[in-house]
Amino acid sequence: MKKTVVGLVETVEINGKKFKARIDTGAQTGSIDAGVASRLGLRHITRYTEVISASGMSYRKVVKAVVKIKNRKIRASFTVADRSNLSFKVLIGRNILRKNFLVDCKK
Numbered sequence: 001m002k003k004t005v006v007g008l009v010e011t012v013e014i015n016g017k018k019f020k021a022r023i024d025t026g027a028q029t030g031s032i033d034a035g036v037a038s039r040l041g042l043r044h045i046t047r048y049t050e051v052i053s054a055s056g057m058s059y060r061k062v063v064k065a066v067v068k069i070k071n072r073k074i075r076a077s078f079t080v081a082d083r084s085n086l087s088f089k090v091l092i093g094r095n096i097l098r099k100n101f102l103v104d105c106k107k
Contacts, residue, residue, distance in 0.1 A: 003100050004070050007107025013068040015040045019090045023103055027093035033083035051079055074099055
């Protein structure tokens with residue numbers, strides 16, 4: 001399968017709603033803002049996971065969602081976090097990018 005090229009910021013769609021998402025090759029798992037997850041109806045928690053970030057270590061809920069990036073639909077896990085103070089409410093991590101995506105940092 002041919003790789004899909006993405007930039008550092010991409011428009012993604014989750015449950016019919018569009019968001020600007022940060023593409024982060026340093027993040028193991030994608031992340032979504034808790035308020036956005038609630039509004040999208042992503043309430044089914046599949047598990048909890050330990051996350052180490054710049055803020056330290058924490059345990060987060062994990063939900064599954066279908067995310068559309070560049071006309072490709074991917075079913076993926078997202079950690080739920082308070083991202084209200086961040087510019088991007090959705091972060092796309094390596095768990096999604098390893099599905100034949102290539103990050104071009106010039107884009």
